[in-house]
Amino acid sequence: MFALTPTKTLSASPLLSHLQNPNPKSSVRPQCSRSPPQISPSSCNSQLLTESGLEFEAGDTFFRHESATGRDLGVLAACLYRNSYGRLRVLDAMCGCGVRSLRYLAEAEADFVLANDANDDYRSVIEGNLSRVLDEEGRCTVVSNDANRVMTECYLRRDFFDLIDVDSFGSDSTFLRSAFNCLKLGGLLYITSTDGYSSGGHRPHHSLAAYGAYVRPMPYSNEIGLRMLIGGAVREASVLGYRVTPLFSYYSYHGPVFRVMLQVTRGKLPDSRHYGFISYCTRCGNSQSYSWDELGQLSCPCNDGKDSSSLVISGPLWTGPLHCASYLSDMLKMAEQRGWVGDGRGSDLEKLLLLMLDESDPRLHFGYIKLDEVASRAKINSPPLRVMMSALHKEGYAVSRSHIASNAIKTDSSMATCIRIAKGLQQC
Numbered sequence: 001m002f003a004l005t006p007t008k009t010l011s012a013s014p015l016l017s018h019l020q021n022p023n024p025k026s027s028v029r030p031q032c033s034r035s036p037p038q039i040s041p042s043s044c045n046s047q048l049l050t051e052s053g054l055e056f057e058a059g060d061t062f063f064r065h066e067s068a069t070g071r072d073l074g075v076l077a078a079c080l081y082r083n084s085y086g087r088l089r090v091l092d093a094m095c096g097c098g099v100r101s102l103r104y105l106a107e108a109e110a111d112f113v114l115a116n117d118a119n120d121d122y123r124s125v126i127e128g129n130l131s132r133v134l135d136e137e138g139r140c141t142v143v144s145n146d147a148n149r150v151m152t153e154c155y156l157r158r159d160f161f162d163l164i165d166v167d168s169f170g171s172d173s174t175f176l177r178s179a180f181n182c183l184k185l186g187g188l189l190y191i192t193s194t195d196g197y198s199s200g201g202h203r204p205h206h207s208l209a210a211y212g213a214y215v216r217p218m219p220y221s222n223e224i225g226l227r228m229l230i231g232g233a234v235r236e237a238s239v240l241g242y243r244v245t246p247l248f249s250y251y252s253y254h255g256p257v258f259r260v261m262l263q264v265t266r267g268k269l270p271d272s273r274h275y276g277f278i279s280y281c282t283r284c285g286n287s288q289s290y291s292w293d294e295l296g297q298l299s300c301p302c303n304d305g306k307d308s309s310s311l312v313i314s315g316p317l318w319t320g321p322l323h324c325a326s327y328l329s330d331m332l333k334m335a336e337q338r339g340w341v342g343d344g345r346g347s348d349l350e351k352l353l354l355l356m357l358d359e360s361d362p363r364l365h366f367g368y369i370k371l372d373e374v375a376s377r378a379k380i381n382s383p384p385l386r387v388m389m390s391a392l393h394k395e396g397y398a399v400s401r402s403h404i405a406s407n408a409i410k411t412d413s414s415m416a417t418c419i420r421i422a423k424g425l426q427q428c
């Protein structure tokens with residue numbers, strides 16, 4: 001049914017590749033039993049599990065039910081790609097038990113999936129799961145190797161993919177170059193970071209090494225995590241003469257996990273306005289973005305432009321749109337076609353896609369304003385979210401909720417305006 005014994009080079013043992021690899025970042029990461037405490041795999045046994053109506057086993061692999069929404073989004077993108085291009089070859093570079101590969105095969109009707117996980121012990125679980133949906137020879141190959149090695153060998157063989165899914169841990173960005181190299185032009189790269197310390201600004205030298213961004217603590221750090229990840233991909237893509245466009249960006253607090261789906265085309269950085277620096281003023285709570293050539297002029301209007309000691313600056317980061325609105329509309333339609341909206345899981349997915357669509361309003365600024373921060377600066381109780389949003393609308397501002405933070409707004413108004421409006425509401 002599928003190639004159980006791939007080419008010799010691809011089937012080399014992960015232990016061997018680890019020993020031979022001079023780069024410690026490319027080594028095999030811990031399995032679920034040795035995971036950091038914030039990651040709690042929901043299954044480390046051989047029970048039959050179900051996701052999206054498909055049965056599979058997790059065995060002793062790293063598997064989390066909570067990541068199902070991230071997988072749903074990946075499958076929707078894969079379905080859209082297949083509809084547009086009439087073909088779909090997927091490389092699932094860190095497949096765990098193979099649940100994504102299973103879903104790309106069964107739901108997105110992928111022509112071919114290369115399912116890889118460096119942990120050779122997972123192989124029988126992956127093969128068992130994929131054999132459940134394979135009716136044709138050659139639709140799937142399972143390999144057990146370091147993702148960088150697999151992707152580099154694909155590139156050298158000129159074996160290119162339409163969608164590459166790299167579900168990595170932490171802030172591993174070592175695979176970006178090899179993933180770009182074996183992706184078709186116009187193809188999709190679905191990448192992940194789970195490094196909440198870096199996005200929270202607690203390891204600026206680490207984020208600098210991983211994504212080229214010096215990240216400091218900011219109130220909208222979870223959006224910064226997405227911008228850090230996209231920015232890292234922008235930088236790496238530009239080395240190769242590619243440009244990336246975020247189709248959607250998804251933050252999930254389980255983990256936390258930052259996921260972005262990027263479309264990769266040939267070309268330069270589209271617009272340097274989208275790759276720059278972000279400042280947050282601790283004195284007044286205002287945020288601004290700066291292009292590279294504005295770096296000598298950093299100051300906040302709250303201090304008559306005198307000094308910048310109240311400014312916390314992070315970057316360079318992606319400062320452009322987190323999502324492509326028309327793409328999200330297509331994802332929503334695809335979810336409807338598949339019967340994924342409505343009750344249960346469907347309503348959550350629908351809510352998420354609608355929230356992301358709201359966030360795509362091009363007038364909205366980067367970041368979000370937490371209503372608790374507005375309340376604390378205004379020295380009042382936190383205003384109700386809906387009331388605050390409608391008051392901002394009435395004054396002509398663009399405003400939406402954020403899929404990242406439940407009690408926060410995205411808007412094109414300033415913190416000072418939010419404080420004024422919130423105080424007004426308190427008096428009513």
Ligand SMILES: C[S@@+](CC[C@H](N)C(=O)[O-])C[C@H]1O[C@@H](n2cnc3c(N)ncnc32)[C@H](O)[C@@H]1O
Binds near residue numbers: 119168
């Ligand atoms: C987050 S888990 C994958 C979960 C899976 N994609 C899912 O949706 O259930 C990350 C996987 O990457 C594997 N891994 C870690 N480092 C790797 C590397 N350098 N190359 C390939 N696989 C690796 C781990 O064994 C682990 O199974």
Ligand SMILES: [Zn+2]
Binds near residue numbers: 281283285286302303
């Ligand atoms: Zn200020």
